[in-house]
Amino acid sequence: xxxxxxxxxxxxxxxxxxxxxxxxxxxxxxxxxxxxxxxxxxxxxxxxxxxxxxxxxxxxxxxxxxxxxxxxxxxxxxxxxxxxxxxxxxxxxxxxxxxxxxxxxxxxxxxxxxxxxxxxxxxxxxxxxxxxxxxxxxxxxxxxxxxxxxxxxxxxxxxxxxxxxxxxxxxxxxxxxxxxxxxxxxxxxxxxxxxxxxxxxxxxxxxxxxxxxxxxxxxxxxxxxxxxxxxxxxxxxxxxxxxxxxxxxxxxxxxxxxxxxxxxxxxxxxxxxxxxxxxxxxxxxxxxxxxxxxxxxxxxxxxxxxxxxxxxxxxxxxxxxxxxxxxxxxxxxxxxxxxxxxxxxxxxxxxxxxxxxxxxxxxxxxxxxxxxxxxxxxxxxxxxxxxxxxxxxxxxxxxxxxxxxxxxxxxxxxxxxxxxxxxxxxxxxxxxx
Numbered sequence: 001x002x003x004x005x006x007x008x009x010x011x012x013x014x015x016x017x018x019x020x021x022x023x024x025x026x027x028x029x030x031x032x033x034x035x036x037x038x039x040x041x042x043x044x045x046x047x048x049x050x051x052x053x054x055x056x057x058x059x060x061x062x063x064x065x066x067x068x069x070x071x072x073x074x075x076x077x078x079x080x081x082x083x084x085x086x087x088x089x090x091x092x093x094x095x096x097x098x099x100x101x102x103x104x105x106x107x108x109x110x111x112x113x114x115x116x117x118x119x120x121x122x123x124x125x126x127x128x129x130x131x132x133x134x135x136x137x138x139x140x141x142x143x144x145x146x147x148x149x150x151x152x153x154x155x156x157x158x159x160x161x162x163x164x165x166x167x168x169x170x171x172x173x174x175x176x177x178x179x180x181x182x183x184x185x186x187x188x189x190x191x192x193x194x195x196x197x198x199x200x201x202x203x204x205x206x207x208x209x210x211x212x213x214x215x216x217x218x219x220x221x222x223x224x225x226x227x228x229x230x231x232x233x234x235x236x237x238x239x240x241x242x243x244x245x246x247x248x249x250x251x252x253x254x255x256x257x258x259x260x261x262x263x264x265x266x267x268x269x270x271x272x273x274x275x276x277x278x279x280x281x282x283x284x285x286x287x288x289x290x291x292x293x294x295x296x297x298x299x300x301x302x303x304x305x306x307x308x309x310x311x312x313x314x315x316x317x318x319x320x321x322x323x324x325x326x327x328x329x330x331x332x333x334x335x336x337x338x339x340x341x342x343x344x345x346x347x348x349x350x351x352x353x354x355x356x357x358x359x360x361x362x363x364x365x366x367x368x369x370x371x372x373x374x375x376x377x378x379x380x381x382x383x384x385x386x387x388x389x390x391x392x393x394x395x396x397x398x399x400x401x402x403x404x405x406x407x408x409x410x411x412x413x414x415x416x417x418x419x420x421x422x423x424x425x426x427x428x429x430x431x432x433x
Contacts, residue, residue, distance in 0.1 A: 034067070034154055035067055036066070036067055036156045037064060037065065037066060037067045037068075037156075038063055038064055038065065038066040038067075038142065038144055038156045038158055039063060039064045039158070040061065040062075040063040040140070040142050040158035040159070040160050041061070041062055041063070041160060042059065042060070042061050042140065042160045042161070042162045043059075043060045043061070043062065044059055044060065044162070045160075045161070045162040045163060046162070046163050047059050047120070047162060047163070047164045047165070048164075048165040049117045049120055049121050049124070049164065049165065049166050049167050050117050051117075051121070051167045053117060054116065054117045054118035054121065055116055055117070055118060056116060056117060057114045057115070057116055058115055058116055058117040058119075058120050059114070059115050059120070059138070059162055059164075060112055060113070060114045060115075061079070061112065061113045061114075061140045061142075061160065062110045062111060062112040062113075063110065063111050063142050063158060064109065064110055064111075065109065065111070065144075066144035066156045067156065069146055069149065069153065070149065072148050072149050072150070073146040073147070073148050073149040073153065074146065074147045074148050075144060075145075075146055076144070076145055076146070076147065077096070077102070077111065077142060077143070077144050078095065078096060078097075078142070078143045078145075079095070079096040079100075079102055079113050079140065079141070079142050079143075080093050080094065080095050080096070080140070080141045080142075080143075081093070081094040081099070081100070081113075081115070081138065081139070081140050082094065082128075082138070082139050082141075083128050083130065083136055083137065083138060083139065084136070084137035084138070084139050084161060086128070086139075088139070088141060092127060092128055094123060094127065096113065100113060100115065100119070101113075111142075113140070120138075120164060121166065121167060124136070124164075124166050130166070131218060131219060131220045132166075132169050132171055132217075132218060132220070133166060133168055133169060133171065133245075134166070134220070135163065135164065135165045135166070136163075136164055136166070137161050137162070137163055137164070138161060138162045138163075138164055139159060139160075139161050140159070140160050140161070140162070141157065141158070141159045142157070142158050142159075143155055143156075143157050144156040144157075170242070171217060171222065171243050172243060172264050172265075172267055173217050173218075173264070174200070174215050174216070174217055174264060175216050175217050175218070176189060176215070176216040177189065177190040177200050177213065177214070177215050177216075177262065178190060178213070178214050179202055179204070179211065179212070179213060179260065180211075180212040180213070180214055181209060181210040181211045181212035181249050182207070182209040182210050183206045183207050183208070183209040183210055183211040183249075183252040184204070184205075184206060184207075184211070185205070185207075188202065188204065190202040190213070190260065190262065191323075193322055193323060193324045194320055194322065194330040194332060195322055195324075195328055195330050195420045195422075196324075198263065198264045198265045199261065199262065199263050199264070199265075199324055200261070200262040200264070201259070201260065201261050201262070201322065201323035201324040202259070202260045202323065203257065203258070203259045203260070203323055204257070204258065205255070205256070205257055205258075206252045206255065206256065206257075206258045207252065207255050208252055208253060208254060208255060209251075209252055210249035210250070210251065210252070211233075211249055211250045211251075211252050211271075212247065212248070212249045213250075213260070213262070213269070215243055217243075220245065221245070222243040222244060222245055223243065223244060223245070223246065223247055223248045223249075224241045224242070224243055224248075224262065224269055225241060225242065225244070225246075225248035225249075225250075226239055226240070226241060226250075227240045227241060227242050228240075231248070231249060231250055231251045232250070232251060233250050233251065233252070233253070233271045233273075234271075235271065235272070235273050235275065235276045236270065236271075236272050236273070236275075236276025236277075237270065238263070238266070238268040238269070238270045239268060239269050239270065239271075240267060240268060241262075241267060241268060241269045242267070250271065254273070256273055256274045257273075257274050257277070258271060258272060258273055258274075258277075259271070259272040259277050259278065259323070259324075260272075261323075261324045261325075278325050278326055278327070279326065279327075280299050280300060280301070280321075280326040280327060281299070281300040281326075281327045281423045281424070282297060282298070282299050282300070283297070283298055283300060283349055283372050283399075284296070284297045285298075285371075285372040285400075285401040286401060287353075287355050287366045287370045287371070287401065288366075288370050288401060288402075288403070288406070289400065289401040289402030289403060289405070289406070293355055294355050294356060296353055296355050296356075298349055298350050298353060298371075298372070300327075300349050300423060301321070302316065302317060302318065302319050302329070303317050303319055303329065303347040303348065303349065303374070303421060304316055304317065304347070304348045304349075304350065304351040304368045304371075305317055305341060305345045305346070305347055305348075306345060306346055306348055306368050306369060306373075307343070307344045307345035307346055307409045308343060308344045308345075308409070309341070309342060309343025309344045309345040309409075309411070309412060310343075310345055314348075314351045314367070314368045315338060315341075316351065317329075317331055317336075317338070317341075317347075318331075318336055318337070318338070319331055319421065320332060325422075325424060327422070327423045327424040328420065328421065328422050328423070328424065329420075329421040329423070330418070330419070330420055330421070331418065331419040331421070332417075332418060333416075333417030333418060333433075334417070334418075334433070339417060340415050340416060340417045341412050341416050341417075341419065342412050342413065342414045342415060342416055343411060343412060344386055344409035344410065344411045344412075345409055345410060345412060346373045346374065346375040346406065346408065346409055346410065347373055347374045347375065347410075347421070348368040348369075348371045348372070348373040349371055349372050349373065349374075350368065350371045350372075351367060351368040351371075352365065352366065352367050352368070353365075353366050353370075353371060354366070369406065370401075370406075371401065372399060372400065372401040373399065373400070373401070373405065373406055374397045374398070374399045374421075374423070374426070374428075375397065375398060375399075375405060375406075375408045375409060375410055376395075376397075376398060376408050376409065376410045377396065377397075377398040378398060378404055378405065378408060382404060383404055384403075384404040384405075384407040384408045385408055386408065386409045386410075386411055387408075387410060387411065388410075388411040388413070389410050389411065389412055389413060389428060389430050390413060390430070391413045391416070391430055391431060391432055392429070392430075392431055393429075393430075394427050394428070394429055395410065395427065395428045395429070395430070396426060396427055396428075397423075397426040397427060397428055398426070399426065410428070412430060413430050413432070415432050416430045416431070416432060417431075417432055417433060418430075418431040418432070418433045419431070
């Protein structure tokens with residue numbers, strides 16, 4: 001019986017302890033809570049970087065001191081600035097004592113860290129690599145911790161954020177450009193033209209509806225649209241455009257073939273319908289410039305070099321016709337079996353043609369030497385001559401089928417491997433690439 005009474009006593013004791021354990025809280029009964037005193041604030045939590053006042057203060061963070069400790073403890077503050085989402089990583093964080101300094105004001109008893117518009121602008125693009133024109137959120141953190149003393153002291157940590165709008169940059173740059181919207185059967189890339197890397201061109205079928213021109217740059221998709229906000233197409237006329245992230249479109253009024261030319265330098269878009277589209281060059285002339293010959297009409301689709309620079313043999317240039325203008329042709333030696341052109345030559349619009357005349361003592365067949373050609377200007381008195389073109393310098397062309405024109409030659413620079421023939425403006429640009 002005595003044994004049973006021991007069991008009972010033990011059970012009662014265990015039950016009492018179990019009851020006590022449900023309510024026991026050492027933080028309430030044994031350890032006083034740490035009384036933290038540091039308070040961090042941002043004086044201007046909404047900021048717009050001012051490009052006209054870069055040296056001025058843009059944003060200020062301030063904080064009150066952390067709790068007081070005995071003299072054998074040394075208090076240290078570390079302040080950090082970063083962009084929300086970076087988690088104060090080592091590659092993005094700006095740290096006090098390295099990237100900036102903070103100050104203490106005896107009168108107010110507060111610490112402050114101030115950043116200028118220039119600092120924020122530089123870090124925005126260089127340190128944080130943020131998208132152009134994209135607002136972002138700054139995070140500022142202060143860590144107060146102690147060294148020395150007999151026991152470890154829990155640091156005080158405070159964090160505050162601020163909204164920042166960067167300098168708004170007019171963007172006209174492109175990694176990829178396309179045509180889109182329900183006016184096209186499927187999205188198609190708009191390519192750079194061979195003759196100008198800042199000009200993009202496309203030609204194809206559009207249906208009535210919305211025509212979008214998205215532009216991808218630096219990981220962000222922008223949309224071209226009229227500066228005045230209208231959606232109307234000024235058919236065949238350059239329209240001033242801008243790039244924004246807001247989706248926008250032109251209204252295509254009727255189905256048909258359209259040519260689209262985007263000039264990133266001029267910040268213009270030109271959309272040609274069939275009614276206004278640029279037309280190929282068509283030349284009407286008389287063989288050898290002879291007024292007795294019948295007129296011949298030829299559409300220029302290629303040019304043919306002839307002269308001492310070709311060994312007096314005709315060379316088909318195999319030119320590429322620009323999508324931006326059918327009267328612009330490009331000789332691209334990197335993709336042309338001829339590779340280079342050099343020496344005196346003229347550029348004929350045909351290497352063989354038939355005038356259609358069948359009268360006695362007349363040969364209706366003619367070759368490049370009888371054709372209309374582009375060459376150097378004649379002398380002041382209209383005589384033939386040979387003039388040297390220079391690399392990277394616009395050379396003005398003269399065209400004709402008369403004897404003096406056909407016997408005048410352009411001396412092409414050595415190792416010329418890229419030529420832009422602008423027959424609309426009668427120019428040639430020789431380059432070595």
